[in-house]
Amino acid sequence: xxxxxxxxxxxxxxxxxxxxxxxxxxxSPSSAPDDALTRLRDGLFAQPFYLVGRLVVQRGExxxxxxxxxxxxxPGHVLAKIEGGxxxxxxxxxxxxxxxxxxxxxxxxxxxxxxxxxxxLFGSDFALDDLLLLGGSRxxxxxxxxxxxxxGDAHCRxxxxxxxxxxxxxxxxxPADEATPTDEVRLWxxxxxxxxxxxxxxxxxxxRARVLTFGEDAVGPLPRSWTARSFGSRESTSRxxxxxxxxxxxxxxxxxxxxxxxxxx
Numbered sequence: 305x306x307x308x309x310x311x312x313x314x315x316x317x318x319x320x321x322x323x324x325x326x327x328x329x330x331x332s333p334s335s336a337p338d339d340a341l342t343r344l345r346d347g348l349f350a351q352p353f354y355l356v357g358r359l360v361v362q363r364g365e366x367x368x369x370x371x372x373x374x375x376x377x378x379p380g381h382v383l384a385k386i387e388g389g390x391x392x393x394x395x396x397x398x399x400x401x402x403x404x405x406x407x408x409x410x411x412x413x414x415x416x417x418x419x420x421x422x423x424x425l426f427g428s429d430f431a432l433d434d435l436l437l438l439g440g441s442r443x444x445x446x447x448x449x450x451x452x453x454x455x456g457d458a459h460c461r462x463x464x465x466x467x468x469x470x471x472x473x474x475x476x477x478x479p480a481d482e483a484t485p486t487d488e489v490r491l492w493x494x495x496x497x498x499x500x501x502x503x504x505x506x507x508x509x510x511x512r513a514r515v516l517t518f519g520e521d522a523v524g525p526l527p528r529s530w531t532a533r534s535f536g537s538r539e540s541t542s543r544x545x546x547x548x549x550x551x552x553x554x555x556x557x558x559x560x561x562x563x564x565x566x567x568x569x
Contacts, residue, residue: 344498344500353374354549356372357373358544372387377555383397383399384425385568395426396409403416405417409568414562429533431532445489446466448464452495455492458501460492460501461494462490464490465488466488503517511535514534515535517530523549528545529546530545530546531544
């Protein structure tokens with residue numbers, strides 16, 4: 305019996321040592337967690353850029369392959385254009401100073417819509433709040449909580465984000481009856497280089513509404529491969545593969561106007 309207790313005690317000590325070795329190796333959270341998000345946005349969107357990507361939208365067994373072009377001049381100035389879509393669909397989205405303008409070429413109509421974070425882009429699983437969070441908005445969300453986690457073999461910083469204009473309850477949680485898919489966002493970045501790893505948007509019941517994951521390969525500061533998955537009654541997936549990234553191109557302010565997007569037929 306004593307030998308049995310001794311073996312159990314040895315096993316427990318071994319487990320404890322493994323846990324200490326595993327979690328003790330994780331870096332401590334930053335004393336200024338907002339810096340993590342600022343560094344991420346500065347790394348991704350420090351300069352204007354022009355991006356071309358291959359967008360694949362999958363619905364069940366059906367796939368649509370589109371070409372996505374994004375012109376980014378700075379926070380509050382983003383222009384996205386899709387090629388290969390259906391004739392009746394919008395083909396240009398202009399985000400300017402927190403307002404969204406959508407162009408419908410079939411009827412030559414420009415609609416101004418609220419910059420609702422859950423608005424999907426070109427029928428894909430990527431949404432406007434992805435652009436807003438990562439650099440399209442002038443306003444940074446509030447970092448409510450920061451912890452360290454292992455994602456695979458990578459030491460990652462996990463931050464819980466809330467909109468800057470929301471009142472956060474004392475315990476850091478959002479009441480379920482007030483939450484929206486953009487009220488709570490969970491973001492993982494690698495500690496070693498602030499590289500994007502995972503992004504989760506939560507619904508009103510604390511369940512995952514959409515999840516973005518990012519490949520290891522990068523083109524400049526941007527991940528080359530992006531995957532967005534939507535959950536709910538109809539699950540779907542979209543994949544974006546960056547094929548071209550031009551850093552610091554000349555982008556005139558006139559490009560980000562209503563008059564300009566009407567010419568993008």
